[in-house]
Amino acid sequence: MGGFYYINAFGRIEPGDDVKFQKLLTGASPPSVTCIYINSIGGDVESAINIGRAIRAWRLSTEIGTYVLHHEDVSAPIIRRNLLPGNCMSAATLLYLGGRLRHFHDGAQFGVHQFSYKNPSPEHVGQSQILSAKIAGYVADMGVSPDFLEISSSTPSNDLKLIDKDTLSRLGVTTGGITDVRWTVQARSGVLYVRGERDSMFGHHKVMLVYAKGSGFLFHAVIEAQGRQTELTEFPLVELVLDHEATVWDISQRALRVVNGDDVNIIVKLDDTEARMIASSSSFGVRVRASGEAPVFLGISPMDTDGGKEQLETFYSVLGGH
Template sequence: MQFEYTDEQTDLEIMLGGFRHINAFGTIGKGDADKLLKLIETAGVPPRTTVYINSSGGDAEEGIKLGCVICACQLDTSIGTYVLEPKSDDDPIVARTLYSGKCLSAATLMFAGGRLRHFPDGASFGVHRFAYKNPVPNDVEKSQVLSAGIAKYLDQMGISLGFLSLSAGTASNKLLELSEDELREHRMITGGATEVVWGTEMRAQMLYVRGKRDSIFGQHKVILAHAKGVGFMFFAVIEAQGRQDELCNFGVVELVLNGENKRIDISRRCSREPNDMDVVLMVNLKEGEAREVAYSNSFGVQIRASKEAEVFLGVSAMDTEGGRDSLRSLYENMKTSS
């Protein structure tokens, strides 16, 4: 497989960010994961760069390794070939064209490593049973190990094991092409944001319920917590994407519940601190506010320059469906009033 990295072409593209991509094309062979990692390290490819895949497949084990490199480097995946158009000296932004491509067989395993996974119009996505060529008796055991490895890998990437069943049910000499709806059903594609993942944890004297989501705006977390002697608290961990100053200094900070139907102004009582690539926001909640959060259909936090500003930074309200029981249990067990 071949890899080509393209970075920003103009000063405006550098200022705006996001004008980077990797084209990955050809047959997947041994050593390709090392080649991709070397390119990423040498070129300084930043997180959230999209890898455009155009491949009919190849070595399945190497496909998993490529997906693991993509995952570890926090890259996104898409299908096709992204090409720069001819540029004139006064172009502030250089035109780019996405040409349709295919992601087949082992290339689908590479694709699965994307932090966000996109399925553009005209793309082709096909699967079949993975098998060794010219099998010998020992390859039966190797195939079983490979299948177990693929299942574990897909689960780690948040993809339904029903996807593996589709592959296993298609003969290795045939190809099952999957639609966008089928890929979305099995969580192989995410679009611009992943589903919210909820979890409950306890640390020291603090019990909390956390929602986590990846999107084109970064990886964000919202947390409803209760600590002994402190009470209820709200935390947000916001991937800053170079906007630490705005996130820490914009004057308006509001919790938003049920989409944006309910707002709680916390501008004067929240703390905001940079933490590596993130900004961590924290505020103590009144018991009634904690109840509103716990019983909401979604919640997040918006940070704006003024009340009139239409554009916000922060975390769009996260759907609480997957964490509803945990959020409500936390509130009901920790509230002080009857």
């Protein structure tokens, strides 16, 4: 039947818990689909940030509550698991933001307020400013709206503001099973590229329109394989998919497939027309199948280019025809 991995993180966050958490991850090596279930009133802010960064580095997800076995029939071959509602308050909210996917179910509570030192002394004023800057940087790195900090800072430290599910979604605090595509322009070692990046239950994926000096345009996909490196490199059919599957190119004979740790890279050289079509498309991705009749595929479903339209079109208009 396979295994099911999860981590319950409950109780107050104490100084040093970040070190313990990192040791847990190093020892257990949880797969990237693992979810951290949080039930905490908060605690040490710096430890929470460090734990959150570790969660993101390990590509884990977060949820509010506690996941427990349901011992209604211990003799049953499969024991049901139940998610109990929980609280994510104060510094624990920073830990929650570390999830690459962040889930929120009915019954959960998410509460914020100002972060401050108890019984502050004069030297705490400077430390508070440093801590505020660290929190702001962390929230931005996690892809959450700065409005999240405005809500937190407007609530006194001796009070608590509960944020509803719709507001959490609007702020980008919750993602559900898939994130929006994040488009950026990157440069590295004589290579320029526009990259779309997205997380989902199927992995952390990237698609790129690349221009390399001496090679011209390339398509490059990075697929988190989730243990399917063999299928992704050996299935015979590789297709580049544009405009929500309205356009499909068979690139099987010219696609280079390379395993790099947990990821599989697919790279194919493009002619100028292909690069222009990708740059002007409404979405693009790549799929790998056992045959043309196979109903399911591995790879990356087309990523919407809405947030990267200007970057893609400008990228091609500047470099196209060279």
